[in-house]
Amino acid sequence: xxxxxxxxxxxxxxxxxxxxxxxxxxxxxxxxxxxxxxxxxxxxxxxxxxxxxxxxxxxxxxxxxxxxxxxxxxxxxxxxxxxxxxxxxxxxxxxxxxxxxxxxxxxxxxxxxxxxxxxxxxxxxxxxxxxxxxxxxxxxxxxx
Amino acid sequence: xxxxxxxxxxxxxxxxxxxxxxxxxxxxxxxxxxxxxxxxxxxxxxxxxxxxxxxxxxxxxxxxxxxxxxxxxxxxxxxxxxxxxxxxxxxxxxxxxxxxxxxxxxxxxxxxxxxxxxxxxxxxxxxxxxxxxxxxxxxxxxxxxxxxxxxxxxxxxxxxxxxxxxxxxxxxxxxxxxxxxxxxxxxxxxxxxxxxxxxxxxxxxxxxxxxxxxxxxxxxxxxxxxxxxxxxxxxxxxxxxxxxxxxxxxxxxxxxxxxxxxxxxxxxxxxxxxxxxxxxxxxxxxxxxxxxxxxxxxxxxxxxxxxxxxxxxxxxxxxxxxxxxxxxxxxxxxxxxxxxxxxxxxxxxxxxxxxxxxxxxxxxxxxxxxxxxxxxxxxxxxxxxxx
Numbered sequence: 001x002x003x004x005x006x007x008x009x010x011x012x013x014x015x016x017x018x019x020x021x022x023x024x025x026x027x028x029x030x031x032x033x034x035x036x037x038x039x040x041x042x043x044x045x046x047x048x049x050x051x052x053x054x055x056x057x058x059x060x061x062x063x064x065x066x067x068x069x070x071x072x073x074x075x076x077x078x079x080x081x082x083x084x085x086x087x088x089x090x091x092x093x094x095x096x097x098x099x100x101x102x103x104x105x106x107x108x109x110x111x112x113x114x115x116x117x118x119x120x121x122x123x124x125x126x127x128x129x130x131x132x133x134x135x136x137x138x139x140x141x142x143x144x
Numbered sequence: 145x146x147x148x149x150x151x152x153x154x155x156x157x158x159x160x161x162x163x164x165x166x167x168x169x170x171x172x173x174x175x176x177x178x179x180x181x182x183x184x185x186x187x188x189x190x191x192x193x194x195x196x197x198x199x200x201x202x203x204x205x206x207x208x209x210x211x212x213x214x215x216x217x218x219x220x221x222x223x224x225x226x227x228x229x230x231x232x233x234x235x236x237x238x239x240x241x242x243x244x245x246x247x248x249x250x251x252x253x254x255x256x257x258x259x260x261x262x263x264x265x266x267x268x269x270x271x272x273x274x275x276x277x278x279x280x281x282x283x284x285x286x287x288x289x290x291x292x293x294x295x296x297x298x299x300x301x302x303x304x305x306x307x308x309x310x311x312x313x314x315x316x317x318x319x320x321x322x323x324x325x326x327x328x329x330x331x332x333x334x335x336x337x338x339x340x341x342x343x344x345x346x347x348x349x350x351x352x353x354x355x356x357x358x359x360x361x362x363x364x365x366x367x368x369x370x371x372x373x374x375x376x377x378x379x380x381x382x383x384x385x386x387x388x389x390x391x392x393x394x395x396x397x398x399x400x401x402x403x404x405x406x407x408x409x410x411x412x413x414x415x416x417x418x419x420x421x422x423x424x425x426x427x428x429x430x431x432x433x434x435x436x437x438x439x440x441x442x443x444x445x446x447x448x449x450x451x452x453x454x455x456x457x458x459x460x461x462x463x464x465x466x467x468x469x470x471x472x473x474x475x476x477x478x479x480x481x482x483x484x485x486x487x488x489x490x491x492x493x494x495x496x497x498x499x500x501x502x503x504x505x506x507x508x509x510x511x512x513x514x515x516x517x518x519x520x521x522x523x524x525x526x527x528x529x530x531x
Contacts (some may be wrong), residue, residue, distance in 0.1 A: 006287050026253030037384035041364055066403055069295035072332070075288050080375045084346075087287045089296055099398045102283045114303045120405075136284060 003123045004138060005082050011127055016140070017042040020056050025135040027120045029095055031057035033078060034058060038095040061120030063090040070109040084109050090118055090139055103141040105140045117142040145419065146463050147528065149383035150243040152186075152374040152508055153367040154491040155179025159330050159482035163258030163308070165361035172200040173254035174210060176363030186248060186365045191367070193218030193249030195237045197229035202254055218246035222389065222523070226241035226290070227432050227516025230486040232523035234513075235387035237368040247369060252407025253487040254363030278442035281350040284521035291356055292301065292437060293397065294518040295348045300404035302350060305451040307440065309350060311458055316354040316464035316479055323476025325465075326502040330360060331480040355436040357478040364487035366494065369521045371530070382497045385528040386419035391521035406438050406517035408445035411524050416447070419526045421510060426526075428496045428505045429512040430469040430489035433478045446514060446524070466503045474503035495529050 003009060012022050020028040030042035033055045036093045037048035047051060067089045074080045077082075086109035104112050105121055118139040125134050157167070157175045165172060181188050185497055188428050194204040196219075218240040224234035230253070237249040275283040287293065291490040301307065320336035323329035336354060345355040376379035392409030395403035397434040416422050423446060431439045440454050448470070449457035463472040475481045493511040495501040508529065515523045 002347065007235055009286070010274045011276065012284045013276040015277075018280045022284070041278070047273055062290060066400065067300040069292060069299050070346070070349040071286060071292060075292075076286075079286055082286070084472040087292060087296065089283055089403065097400050099400060099403060101282045101287055101398065104284050114300065123390075 022134050027059040027061040029057045029139055040098045056110045059092050059094050063118050065116040066091050068112045086112050102139045107141050146386050148369050149238045150374045150383040151366050151494045152369045152377045153180045153184025154494045155183050156364040157362045160361040162359035165256045167254035169254050169259050170202050172363035176365040177250050180365035180367045184460040189214045191248045191250055193246035195233050195251045195518045197222050198226045199231040221493050227486045228519040228522050230515035231513055231525040232389040234525045241368050249368045250365050252365035253485050256361045257359050269294040285331045289429040292348050294435045295351055296439045301441050307455050311455040312355050312436040314458040315439050318472045319477040319479035321464045322474050322503050323480025326475050329476040329481040357434055357483045360482045362460040362482055362484045364484045366490050382494045382527050388414035389521050389523040390414055406441035407520040407522040408442045411522045413444045415524050425510050426509040426512045427510050431514045432486040432516045436515050442514050442517035471505040474501050497527050497529055
């Protein structure tokens with residue numbers, strides 16, 4: 001699956017916090033092993049109980065569009081040919097309170113509405129520098 | 145503490161379009177500081193503290209050496225964010241002076257974007273894993289600028305409360321209209337019409353070009369000292385009645401609890417309590433417009449109107465001119481006067497209390513400044529007329 005913002009667009013650097021989310025191929029969010037709290041983005045300490053023992057939660061990957069903005073002015077030269085594109089914030093059904101940023105596959109930017117049901121899909125891309133395969137979470141609208 | 149410290153002097157450089165300043169950023173800072181100190185009527189050597197905000201590059205020791213301070217006793221920069229800390233900087237100086245840690249503290253902001261590049265400019269290169277740390281979560285999806293982040297909050301606020309594009313337009317129109325009275329303003333002589341607003345290009349929905357503050361070069365400064373000392377200086381003191389910084393119990397920009405917020409509910413609660421007043425007691429208000437939509441949220445969160453009523457509150461010319469129902473951004477604000485990361489609004493509030501604004505509201509007893517919305521913690525300050 002080619003990328004929503006073009007195959008040349010920048011990739012996230014992978015580290016202990018970003019690797020599970022951007023490589024697992026399942027919507028993977030940080031979860032506290034002590035109290036089961038799910039938080040995003042990941043951090044070094046659980047924001048609910050301050051435990052340090054943090055693991056990962058595999059979400060079913062269903063959600064809802066909570067906000068959408070259509071970018072017309074590219075602020076980076078590599079995105080000049082990609083505008084207009086939509087940025088969305090998605091609430092994750094099985095991770096209350098969390099919002100995940102993303103783009104939407106297969107929808108005209110102006111057609112995306114707050115309240116739309118979505119499911120996760122993944123962009124598969126190989127990082128040319130590390131040769132690591134990324135599976136970047138994105139969204140597609142689920143028409144009931 | 146309240147009213148124990150006051151603004152005794154204000155100063156600013158000429159304002160310039162981005163990259164047009166003939167001076168370096170450090171020179172701009174020195175000009176603004178010198179003018180604020182001269183306005184107060186004290187000796188430059190008697191300044192003993194500096195406070196700024198937002199990654200200020202002009203360090204206090206460099207300033208103290210260059211300006212010939214006898215001693216430097218207080219420095220401070222509120223943590224986090226950007227223009228949201230503008231009123232918190234005044235609060236920091238107020239705390240220092242009121243506690244006796246310093247006598248004459250200059251609060252300032254200077255920027256020369258031609259010299260140092262643009263504030264809020266997107267990092268990250270194309271190709272390869274270049275989006276590091278916190279940038280990975282949003283930058284991967286092409287969310288790179290403050291405008292885009294504030295657009296997501298504004299879009300949700302508009303959706304939830306039935307706000308139309310016209311409400312955003314009203315903020316821009318008011319700032320441009322008030323700038324037509326202010327010869328310092330970069331938009332002086334360049335009025336904006338409703339048609340021109342709607343015809344302007346989209347930056348990111350729901351923001352047109354005119355919903356976004358410009359980028360400018362310049363400097364502005366204010367001298368904070370005790371109200372008692374200020375009584376003997378050149379101008380009638382303008383006491384800091386109260387200031388507040390706040391966020392909580394929900395933190396983080398993009399969470400379900402904070403989406404559609406500008407982070408000003410806590411600021412409002414603490415500010416009104418500390419100032420022993422409410423929104424109805426405000427005679428003139430300056431709201432930091434990074435983006436017009438964020439101002440609508442801040443007006444609502446500060447308690448001036450319910451979210452559903454904020455469009456009516458700003459419409460029909462209710463914000464325009466000295467006799468406005470709600471005198472607002474009387475110098476033209478960030479959109480109309482200049483974007484010195486909001487600091488012009490501090491000086492404009494002082495002018496309103498002194499009675500020498502170019503858009504002077506009658507008998508100003510309480511002047512409010514609300515710093516940058518959409519970033520946390522927010523901050524705000526009330527200046528008052530000397531009792």
